[in-house]
Amino acid sequence: MGTAFDAKIDQAEVTDLGEFAKTRKIRYFMVSFTDLFGAQRAKLVPAQVISDMQKDGAGFAGFATWLDLTPAHPDMLAVPDASSVIQLPWRPEVAWLASDCIMEGKSVGQAPRNTLKRLVAEAAEQGIRVKTGVEPEFFLVTPDGKQISDGYDTAEKSCYDQQAVMRRFDVIAEICDAMLELGWKPYQNDHEDANGQFEMNWEYDDVLATADKHSFFKFMVRSIAEKHGLRATFMPKPFKGLTGSGCHAHISVWDLSGKSNAFADKSKELGLSDQGRHFLGGIMKHASALAAICNPTVNSYKRINAPRTVSGATWAPNTVTWTGNNRTHMVRVPGPGRFELRLPDGAANPYLMQAVIIAAGLSGIRTKADPGPRSDVDMYREGHTVTHGAKLPLNLLDALRAYDEDSELKAAMGEEFSAAFIKMKTTEWNAYASHFTQWERDNTLDI
Structure with a gap:
């Protein structure tokens, strides 16, 4: 730079x-x-x-x-x-x-960073230090947001396309150079599964530090994209038929010194300790309610409930299941001592996403929650054979209702926050539901 x-x-x-x-x-x-x-x-x-x-x-x-x-x-x-x-x-x-x-x-109490800090403190009282890494995906689009910015980016299988990433080298390299200068230890950047879509990764950290960096990252990406005459969007599903933008979270729990990984136990299934399994159990137990936080917009549900995309896969979950190193499930355990939550999308609030992960995980540890049976099938082809996993909410309203019914998670997130969030998001849903769309005109004008 x-x-x-x-x-x-x-x-x-x-x-x-x-x-x-x-x-x-x-x-x-x-x-x-x-x-x-x-x-x-x-x-x-x-x-x-x-x-x-x-x-x-x-x-x-x-x-x-x-x-x-x-x-x-x-x-x-x-x-x-x-x-x-x-x-x-x-x-x-x-x-x-x-x-x-x-x-x-x-x-x-309803302020997102305050909510996260309170839960970090509660975890510390239990001798727990949560660390996470995030994988934010975004599109580089034209200033009006109506199409991807690279007219040559049309491949059916565009993931890892080296020509496409080099055509946006000036933008991606400037963002990565910035992270290098900031000491974030970025380690890879790639063109993602959808045309016009990118992902950039940096080293994991304590949850509050990760949330601050994530918040700043979104500001930085938008600012540098605008500097180059483009627009960056973290919208979950900006284009029909293309893979949406996720924000996968890699989660591990450590002792208060941050030196001993409490999730790691090589003697256990997939190297996940009993405490890690209970934390995962909390995630699975509260998954439908988590969707309200991790998938917080009307558009979010066009990603997790999408039909097959141009590339052949949505890379998003639609069922509450977990697995080993298999990207078709809501949670995967890619290696000992950590797991990946694939539910969150690009619209997830950086602070609330981390807060609800802690809230659900602490609930799981407290109740010794069982995550249920592991499934290793390809959910995109054989998901119909899995009978033990609940379907994720079909829309924002269903997710908000699931959150409102989850009294344990609401209390963990804070009653003031939960009441404000449900009220504001329900108002947003009602505004969407009352909006007259072109689809209605196209499909019901002559009925």
Whole structure:
């Protein structure tokens, strides 16, 4: 990228943002938070006043974002977390900060990052440290979002297409260079299964760090794509007939030192310890409710319930099953000490996705949940032979109802959060259901 600064930061040592600004020649900070719908909100704060913001927070009208608040509510203050600071590799005079939302001196229970931090603390009380890695997929499309940006990207089997990835080298390389400079340890980038689709991977980390990086990654990808005259979308299913964008999560649990993997036991099936199996049992037990968080949009269900795509496979689950190293199931155990949840999609809120994984997993450990029988069939060809797995929700409304009926998971996620999420998402569903579509005109005009 040719930047003239060292983007790597020992974030644990950053405590005084004012001094950080002077040392790093920062002119502005983006004090950012993520709302219930996953939208990123920020204020651009001059470096000269960042010390005040670090103490008191930047003021927001919560109602102006997707939170269950009204215009009558007092200011919501976004208090930046200095340990999350990231200097923008493509604009180094600006630094980004994840923030915790406070109102009248109290944590805003429905705020996604607050929800995740509370669950991280609950896990720590049980001697558990959850680490995750994510695999975000996205499309590079034209500015109007109506078609993929590369007119030559038309192959039926486009996954790993080296010509296609090289035609978008400038964008992909700039994003990867940024991650290298930030010390994220990215390790591979590829053209994905759909035309115009890409995936970029970096090293796993503690869940809060992964969520902060994931949030920043989405901002960075969009920003760099726009710089090159393109548009990046994490929409789960932007094009009919093409594979949708997932955001698979690789999950492991460690002791509090982070050195001993509590999920690893070579003497057990697939190298997954009893504790790991119970954690997986919690995921399986709460899977239908998890869909409301991991697949949070109307469009999400066009990915997990899609017919066969142009490439021959959707690469998305539609049934609550688990397996070994087999990508046709909702959960796969690719190796000892970890498993991959393939349910989440590109629209998943970076903080809520991690929070609900912990909530379901802790539930499983607490109740010693059994994940049920393992299945190794090809779900895309032989799924009809599997009788023990429930079907995932068919639409957002079904998922919201499943979440609302799951009192244990709702309580684990927090009653304030759960009530706000269900209310806001049900309103979104109702808006969708009342929308008059072209399909209705095409199919019922003459009835």
